[in-house]
Amino acid sequence: MEGFEIKITNSNKGKGLFATKKYDPGDIILEEDPIVSCQFAWNAAYRYLACDHCMRPLETPERNVRRLSCKSDIVLPHADCVEMNLDEATGCDDCEALYCSEFCKQQAYVTYHRSMCHDSLDALHPMTVVLEEWKQMHYPPETTNILLLIRILAYINQNSDPAAAAAKIKQFCHRTVNEDAELIHKLLGEQFAIQLNRLRELTAAVIDGDYIQDFLTPEGFCALMALVGTNGQGIGTSPLAMWVNAVSELTMSDDERKQINLYIDKLYQYVEEESGTFLNTEGSGLFELQSACNHSCSPNAESSFPYSNHRIQLKALKTIMPGDEICISYLDECMIQRSRHSRQKELAQNYLFKCWCERCTSQAADPDVTSDEDMSEDEPDDVD
Ligand SMILES: [Zn+2]
Ligand SMILES: [Zn+2]
Ligand SMILES: [Zn+2]
Known part of the structure; x- marks a missing residue:
């Protein structure tokens, strides 16, 4: 149970x-x-090879670290401690989508891919157009993706009970119109109203259906975009991290352990120098x-x-x-360490709620000091 x-x-x-x-x-x-997930648009554009359905990496740790560090001679020790099964990888019969297995290919096709399959090299296809425009509106670090929104609509369309599927998605939308607009403002920036309308038109050109009409109205689309922005859970996968984890479980002498840890530090240093922020396959899911x-x-x-x-x-x-x-x-690891005032400001901006957790309640009597890191920001402190 x-x-x-x-x-x-x-x-x-x-x-x-x-x-x-x-x-x-x-x-x-x-x-x-x-329910659905997908890789972020820029992340995919930077050739982070991953299953188009489950985001499992489609390159070996060694290839991954060679590519990210631009050092083609790196040979990873204990490379065989990570099982990749890359020979099971397959692709869609009609487009360039890659999958880690026949299972993922089938799952994707029956859940959403049938409505979205297109030639990604066709620059005039509505799917290509909406993705390109999205990339111009939302630069890395990426927090969400228009493709996740479109997959949600395709999921409703392809469901055997589309009314129930639409109702399931609507359960996630529970904010007022103003709150949704505030979240989109935060997500897209100053031009958000124009951009949101543009994205709505482009999305409607990609996908249509009786049960998704509510989501294609200006208000419905804004609510869906806010849903994707706040409920979309970040997902990260990395072949290099898989290898590091697997190596940490191997039995070895203290000396060997020390050596390998130094080696891992060096690898991450190389990778960071060349590839900066793009270290993992990143995306989000509902x-x-x-x-x-x-x-x-x-x-x-x-x-x-x-x-x-x-x-x-x-x-x-x-x-x-x-x-x-x-x-x-x-909140991320760094933000969670900060003062109550800083935490609440972050939560209010990104999720529109005031935190009354145990820790916040016990610190309620603390003065409203903002942690040092926040001092440079000049936004008004309108939380309390
Ligand atoms: Zn997969
Ligand atoms: Zn396809
Ligand atoms: Zn709290």
Whole structure:
């Protein structure tokens, strides 16, 4: 039996994920595949070879590190500790999409790819046009992707029960029109109103159908874009990281361990010098259960991608008792260390809520100091 349920919280957070049994630190709470996921547009343009469906890397760690560091003579030790099964890789029969397996190819085709399959070299195809315009609006670091939005619409269209699929997606949209517009402003910048309308027209040229009409109106499209921006969970996969993880599990002497760790540091240094921010295959996905997880600044759970693909795993960080709400942190490692004021400002800007977690409540009496790192920003402190 599952050890959790989704229910309405008694605070103003809407839905939340609650434990129905006890979890010890390290216990796996759940694992799930996303409804849909996809690689970011710039990331894909920089030849991050990955399965078009599950984002599993399609190059060996050695090839990956050679390409990223521009050093073609690197030979990774223990290269065979990572199993890649690259000979199972296959492609769509009608376009350039690549898949890690026949399974992913079939899954993609029946879920969304049938409506989206196109020749990516055809510069005039509506799909190519919308992706190119998107890339001009949203530069790296990428946080979301128009392609994820289009896959969501295709998922509804191709579903055997499109009305139910549309209703499932609408459950994620629960903000007011103004809140949605505020999120899009943050996502796209000053020109957001014009750009949003342009994206809507281009999307409508790509995909159409009775059950997605609500999402193609100005308000519906804005809500869907905000949904993708806030509920789209970042996914990262990397052949090099797979190798580093696998090596860390090998048995070796202390001396060997020291050597290999130095070697790994050097590899990352080479890679960073050449490839900077583009180290991983990155994208985002829409997860049904995971996205019900609310934020806490002292979370009792964390999510990760242990299989080097888009399958997410939620693990307990602390002891969780039946009835406890299961929370993760929406803030990155650096931001979570900052003062209550800084954390709340970040959450208010990106997710439009005021955090009342245990940690924030216990620090409520602290003066409104912003952490040093934020001092240069000149945005008004309108959180409190
Ligand atoms: Zn795959
Ligand atoms: Zn195709
Ligand atoms: Zn908090």
